[in-house]
Amino acid sequence: MKTKKRMSNRKKNIICNIAAVIIACVFLFPLYWIVINSFKLDSEIFLRKPTLWPHTFTLQAYIDQLPNLKVTLKNSIIIALGSMAIALVLSVPAAYGLAKFKVKGTKIFILIFLITQMLPASLVLTPLFLTFSKMKLLNTYLAPILSTATISIPFTVLMLRPGFLSLPDELMEAAEIDGCSRLRAFFEIVIPIAKPTVITAACFSFVFAWNDLAYSMTFNTKDSMRPMTSAIYTFMNQYGTKWNSIMAYGVLLIIPSVVIFVTMQRHIVEGMTSGSVKG
Amino acid sequence: MKRNRNKQILGYCFILPAVIYMIALIGYPIVYNWIISFQDATALTLKDSNRAFVGLANFRAIFADKTFWGAMAHTFIYTIGCLVIQFALGFAFALFFAKKFSFSKPIRGFIVISWMLPVTVTALVFKFMLAQDSGIINTILMNLHIIKEPIGWLLKGNTAMFGLIMANSWVGIPFNMLLLTTGINNIPEDIYEAASIDGASKFQQFKNITVPLLKPTILSALVLGFVLTFKVFDLVYVMTGGGPVDATEVLSTYSYKLSFQLFKFGEGAACANVLFVCLLIVALIYLRTISADEEV
Numbered sequence: 184m185k186t187k188k189r190m191s192n193r194k195k196n197i198i199c200n201i202a203a204v205i206i207a208c209v210f211l212f213p214l215y216w217i218v219i220n221s222f223k224l225d226s227e228i229f230l231r232k233p234t235l236w237p238h239t240f241t242l243q244a245y246i247d248q249l250p251n252l253k254v255t256l257k258n259s260i261i262i263a264l265g266s267m268a269i270a271l272v273l274s275v276p277a278a279y280g281l282a283k284f285k286v287k288g289t290k291i292f293i294l295i296f297l298i299t300q301m302l303p304a305s306l307v308l309t310p311l312f313l314t315f316s317k318m319k320l321l322n323t324y325l326a327p328i329l330s331t332a333t334i335s336i337p338f339t340v341l342m343l344r345p346g347f348l349s350l351p352d353e354l355m356e357a358a359e360i361d362g363c364s365r366l367r368a369f370f371e372i373v374i375p376i377a378k379p380t381v382i383t384a385a386c387f388s389f390v391f392a393w394n395d396l397a398y399s400m401t402f403n404t405k406d407s408m409r410p411m412t413s414a415i416y417t418f419m420n421q422y423g424t425k426w427n428s429i430m431a432y433g434v435l436l437i438i439p440s441v442v443i444f445v446t447m448q449r450h451i452v453e454g455m456t457s458g459s460v461k462g
Numbered sequence: 463m464k465r466n467r468n469k470q471i472l473g474y475c476f477i478l479p480a481v482i483y484m485i486a487l488i489g490y491p492i493v494y495n496w497i498i499s500f501q502d503a504t505a506l507t508l509k510d511s512n513r514a515f516v517g518l519a520n521f522r523a524i525f526a527d528k529t530f531w532g533a534m535a536h537t538f539i540y541t542i543g544c545l546v547i548q549f550a551l552g553f554a555f556a557l558f559f560a561k562k563f564s565f566s567k568p569i570r571g572f573i574v575i576s577w578m579l580p581v582t583v584t585a586l587v588f589k590f591m592l593a594q595d596s597g598i599i600n601t602i603l604m605n606l607h608i609i610k611e612p613i614g615w616l617l618k619g620n621t622a623m624f625g626l627i628m629a630n631s632w633v634g635i636p637f638n639m640l641l642l643t644t645g646i647n648n649i650p651e652d653i654y655e656a657a658s659i660d661g662a663s664k665f666q667q668f669k670n671i672t673v674p675l676l677k678p679t680i681l682s683a684l685v686l687g688f689v690l691t692f693k694v695f696d697l698v699y700v701m702t703g704g705g706p707v708d709a710t711e712v713l714s715t716y717s718y719k720l721s722f723q724l725f726k727f728g729e730g731a732a733c734a735n736v737l738f739v740c741l742l743i744v745a746l747i748y749l750r751t752i753s754a755d756e757e758v
Contacts, residue, residue, distance in 0.1 A: 203566065274480055295489075305695045365469070415583075426590050
């Protein structure tokens with residue numbers, strides 16, 4: 184009886200695993216399609232029957248894009264790093280302050296982050312464009328850096344707060360008794376303990392800015408100032424069917440998200456639920 | 463007392479910079495957007511510091527505009543279409559991966575990757591897969607003898623909208639799955655055990671235990687999904703550009719078109735404000751549901 188049940192459990196396990204693998208393969212097919220098509224030749228892309236594996240495996244699409252890439256890759260990195268720096272400097276202390284100092288208005292501040300997180304870029308594009316144009320910030324790195332940081336700040340504040348909440352108060356009190364100021368305790372005790380979540384927050388901020396199209400496309404219209412997202416869009420409008428080149432660009436664009444995702448998957452999944460759901 | 467006051471001040475020093483930043487770059491622009499929507503703001507008056515106020519002229523202009531009402535309708539069709547698919551499949555995935563088998567957790571985690579990819583790339587790969595010639599989706603459907611001729615998916619209004627919904631669901635399904643998984647994991651196992659001892663079937667357990675206990679999670683998944691889908695911009699802009707012939711124009715892309723292609727900044731701002739009001743209503747409902755659900 185018992186062995187029979189164990190057998191059926193094993194069978195169930197195998198069936199579920201096979202089903203899960205099939206689901207994953209179908210679901211992640213677009214990802215495979217991006218990568219595999221970036222290694223095809225033009226002529227193979229235009230075959231009436233698309234090939235699942237390239238007949239001739241080539242890096243031609245990447246080589247063709249190299250001159251463009253030098254500029255746009257640099258722009259993307261500068262914008263994403265700048266935005267990440269602003270987001271971290273502002274949101275790590277804010278999340279800590281909202282968790283551990285019981286200041287008046289904590290609820291309202293959390294509400295501000297919750298609401299601003301839900302508002303789309305398209306809402307502030309026109310006013311920001313007019314303001315930035317007056318401040319002569321259009322076609323500079325500052326415009327997309329400043330604006331994309333608004334995507335990650337609320338997200339990371341809400342994501343980091345629960346972790347800080349769970350730090351025991353005694354830790355800070357002990358530090359204070361030892362003559363350590365609260366400010367020093369923040370840098371020397373809190374940050375090191377919270378390092379894994381702070382790194383996750385940094386990754387999210389980087390990826391949010393890296394992935395942005397709306398802000399960068401609107402504020403930076405000069406070719407030399409475009410990041411990869413708006414460059415690939417412009418390229419598509421000009422050479423709509425050069426899919427291998429477009430997909431090669433796509434591969435480079437997804438690399439940061441994929442690398443970060445694979446290396447710190449567990450933290451990301453946790454952070455995503457707490458950052459986007461509740462305060 | 464003094465120590466407590468110092469603590470309060472230090473607390474504000476930690477919190478306020480981020481709050482002020484958000485107010486400066488999101489709060490103030492929102493107010494400014496309302497001002498622009500009552501002004502004669504076009505390419506000609508862009509550099510003027512005193513633009514003329516024109517009352518409701520911008521709103522009157524967009525309300526008299528057929529494309530605006532089309533965009534409004536498309537935004538709702540798109541949002542509801544996405545919500546139905548995302549939620550149904552996300553729920554199914556959540557239930558399936560809640561089962562205990564060896565690959566359940568790693569594969570569930572891996573699927574989430576589509577949520578983190580740049581929407582620009584998602585839009586491009588779906589555009590590529592839906593292409594009339596050499597698109598993989600047409601090839602598959604023709605091999606299965608579901609269609610005879612290749613379809614120009616993004617070249618006709620209805621099928622273009624369907625393509626957009628499909629692409630967005632690819633991003634939305636894992637998001638819904640994760641939210642619902644968290645909810646499912648919070649349901650204590652012994653409730654199911656007790657129910658199955660009492661002879662309740664799997665379906666009865668789902669109907670009478672899972673769904674009622676998940677109600678708060680389901681509600682927040684739906685409302686949050688609504689907000690995130692309703693504000694769509696990148697996906698539509700890259701995949702169809704609002705075309706063919708405005709058939710997939712949504713509020714955000716139309717606002718963008720008015721401001722940055724036709725340089726009618728006043729009308730673009732007015733259109734964005736309509737989007738804002740719609741989102742605000744739903745956001746307020748959402749905040750009420752989560753604050754009723756748990757203390758912030």
